[in-house]
Amino acid sequence: MTFTSASFLLFAALTVLLYFTVPRRGQWWVLLVASYVFYLFAGVEYLAFLLYATVVSYVVARLMQARADAEDAFVEANRDRLEKSERKAFRAKEKKKRFFILVGGLVAGFGMLAVLKYTGFAAGIVCAAWTGMGNEPFEIPDLLLPLGISFYTFQAMGYLIDVYRKNARAERNFFRFALFISYFPQLIQGPISRFEALSEQLFATHAWDATRVRSGLARVLWGFFKKLVVADTAMIAVKTLVTGSDTYTGAYVFLLILLYSAQIYGDFTGGIDVTIGLSEILGIRVAENFNRPFSSKSTKEYWRRWHITMGTWFTDYVFYPLSVCSPMQRFSKFSRAKLGNAIGKRLPVYVATVATWFLTGLWHGAGWNFIVWGLLNCLVILVSQELTPLYDRFHAKFPRLVASGAYGVFQMARTFLLMGLIRSLDCYRDVGKTFSLWFSMLTDWNLPQLLTGGWRTLGLTGAEWCMLGLAILLVFAVSLAGKKRPVREWLSTRPVTFTLCACGLILLILLFGAYGIGYDASQFIYNQF
Amino acid sequence: MERLIEILKDLHPEVDFSAATDLIGDGILDSLDIVTLITEINSTFDVSIPPEEIIPENFASAEAIYALILRLDEE
Numbered sequence: 260m261t262f263t264s265a266s267f268l269l270f271a272a273l274t275v276l277l278y279f280t281v282p283r284r285g286q287w288w289v290l291l292v293a294s295y296v297f298y299l300f301a302g303v304e305y306l307a308f309l310l311y312a313t314v315v316s317y318v319v320a321r322l323m324q325a326r327a328d329a330e331d332a333f334v335e336a337n338r339d340r341l342e343k344s345e346r347k348a349f350r351a352k353e354k355k356k357r358f359f360i361l362v363g364g365l366v367a368g369f370g371m372l373a374v375l376k377y378t379g380f381a382a383g384i385v386c387a388a389w390t391g392m393g394n395e396p397f398e399i400p401d402l403l404l405p406l407g408i409s410f411y412t413f414q415a416m417g418y419l420i421d422v423y424r425k426n427a428r429a430e431r432n433f434f435r436f437a438l439f440i441s442y443f444p445q446l447i448q449g450p451i452s453r454f455e456a457l458s459e460q461l462f463a464t465h466a467w468d469a470t471r472v473r474s475g476l477a478r479v480l481w482g483f484f485k486k487l488v489v490a491d492t493a494m495i496a497v498k499t500l501v502t503g504s505d506t507y508t509g510a511y512v513f514l515l516i517l518l519y520s521a522q523i524y525g526d527f528t529g530g531i532d533v534t535i536g537l538s539e540i541l542g543i544r545v546a547e548n549f550n551r552p553f554s555s556k557s558t559k560e561y562w563r564r565w566h567i568t569m570g571t572w573f574t575d576y577v578f579y580p581l582s583v584c585s586p587m588q589r590f591s592k593f594s595r596a597k598l599g600n601a602i603g604k605r606l607p608v609y610v611a612t613v614a615t616w617f618l619t620g621l622w623h624g625a626g627w628n629f630i631v632w633g634l635l636n637c638l639v640i641l642v643s644q645e646l647t648p649l650y651d652r653f654h655a656k657f658p659r660l661v662a663s664g665a666y667g668v669f670q671m672a673r674t675f676l677l678m679g680l681i682r683s684l685d686c687y688r689d690v691g692k693t694f695s696l697w698f699s700m701l702t703d704w705n706l707p708q709l710l711t712g713g714w715r716t717l718g719l720t721g722a723e724w725c726m727l728g729l730a731i732l733l734v735f736a737v738s739l740a741g742k743k744r745p746v747r748e749w750l751s752t753r754p755v756t757f758t759l760c761a762c763g764l765i766l767l768i769l770l771f772g773a774y775g776i777g778y779d780a781s782q783f784i785y786n787q788f
Numbered sequence: 789m790e791r792l793i794e795i796l797k798d799l800h801p802e803v804d805f806s807a808a809t810d811l812i813g814d815g816i817l818d819s820l821d822i823v824t825l826i827t828e829i830n831s832t833f834d835v836s837i838p839p840e841e842i843i844p845e846n847f848a849s850a851e852a853i854y855a856l857i858l859r860l861d862e863e
Binding site for chain 2: 424425426559574575578579580582583588591592604605607608611612644
């Protein structure tokens with residue numbers, strides 16, 4: 260049941276109706292039942308994995324909380340009797356015990372994800388080495404990958420780390436906790452929420468508010484437009500370019516970079532708009548996952564604006580702990596002593612950065628293309644970091660140029676194209692082939708062929724190309740106009756304009772969206788992670 | 789406090805750290821800066837900043853960072 264299917268619209272409408280009909284204390288029960296029904300539609304066989312992640316994280320968190328409470332009670336009761344150093348030693352000992360419980364929970368949670376998602380990939384590597392030694396190949400297992408498992412596992416594991424760090428208290432009520440993990444609008448493609456932020460919203464009571472509902476509906480509608488008109492139309496040409504990549508080289512690769520950027524932006528941000536809009540209707544605030552990413556002037560900035568909740572997850576739970584752990588601090592001292600202060604102090608940070616990006620790549624998928632994608636992002640960030648003094652000198656030498664709008668546009672275009680280039684690994688999948696296709700942009704001068712008719716062979720008619728171009732321009736214009744104040748907010752002060760815009764959007768979706776009887780709107784890209 | 793300001797100045801000479809109040813929100817300190825800063829603080833002040841203390845409030849200003857160092861030393 261994808262967000263853009265008619266069955267989902269009916270399901271969401273029924274849920275909203277029930278949610279505002281039942282006594283308010285029972286609203287979260289409606290969400291819990293709706294979430295499990297939603298997941299059941301994905302497949303009964305998936306349910307066991309969701310329950311497993313829920314039960315494991317619930318039990319492990321409760322165990323850690325019990326120890327933390329006992330620790331606090333002991334320290335409080337013996338505050339006068341214990342010396343400061345004794346209190347510190349006791350807390351350190353208790354923290355270590357909680358750490359072992361946490362490790363157990365992480366192994367159980369990530370273990371399931373690793374087995375389901377990476378067994379085939381790992382077996383493929385072993386099989387290649389095995390056959391390389393002259394042996395017969397063996398069968399690679401093709402395991403079931405439950406919908407959204409990467410998202411809900413990460414949300415559950417983040418919760419465990421927060422409880423371990425005492426940044427969150429473990430939830431006592433199992434069913435409430437089950438809702439935190441399974442809340443259906445964000446279950447299969449995020450955002451990855453924090454317990455402290457989301458639980459408050461989920462368990463509060465919410466009254467019907469026509470203004471809020473209208474605003475939420477507008478955001479859902481905008482998400483549908485981005486997904487059905489932009490992403491699903493661009494996808495047709497992207498698919499053609501990828502399946503025919505032996506002939507579609509040179510300028511066509513550049514076109515794929517542009518089109519896939521539009522597709523993934525429309526697909527992912529459109530899906531998140533539906534999640535946030537639907538939550539808004541219910542009175543629940545969900546974390547924003549995007550902040551106009553294509554206006555970024557550097558890769559670092561881009562990753563602060565794109566898939567924000569995943570980025571902060573990796574920063575808070577992987578990058579920081581890895582960077583400041585005792586072995587890394589010792590490595591820092593060692594590298595400073597051996598390599599000097601300048602290089603020595605950067606080296607441990609860079610090691611942690613590489614490890615984090617390697618894991619980020621792996622999170623996106625079990626394949627070399629995803630790993631290379633992660634490492635290339637890392638490479639760009641580290642090279643930019645190393646070149647900072649050079650940039651600073653350039654900026655100091657040409658202050659007027661740097662202050663000009665044109666330079667800002669150049670920086671945005673550079674970042675957009677660089678990110679698009681690396682992202683194309685997502686499409687072609689084969690790393691070697693992707694590199695050779697990148698190289699073909701320098702060698703195959705087939706732009707005239709593309710412009711004089713080649714574009715007609717990519718599965719879209721002239722009218723569809725025009726419509727796609729205009730839709731992208733509209734998305735760009737709305738994003739630009741919303742820089743200071745979201746367009747929805749501005750529109751809400753003008754009821755007639757608001758209604759006209761909403762009707763116009765519905766009309767555009769119905770006329771131009773890849774939608775309708777007999778057409779199955781394509782799966783959201785991030786649902787598959 | 790002077791030593792902390794010196795460490796911060798090493799990272800970003802162009803910033804007036806005695807006046808800045810939102811180092812994270814204003815994008816002055818990014819994650820790479822924070823880790824470099826923590827490494828420096830750990831070795832200079834003989835404290836250990838654990839990952840759970842790496843939250844925006846603790847790194848919002850030079851005063852907040854200094855308060856964190858004092859608190860960790862006290863605990």
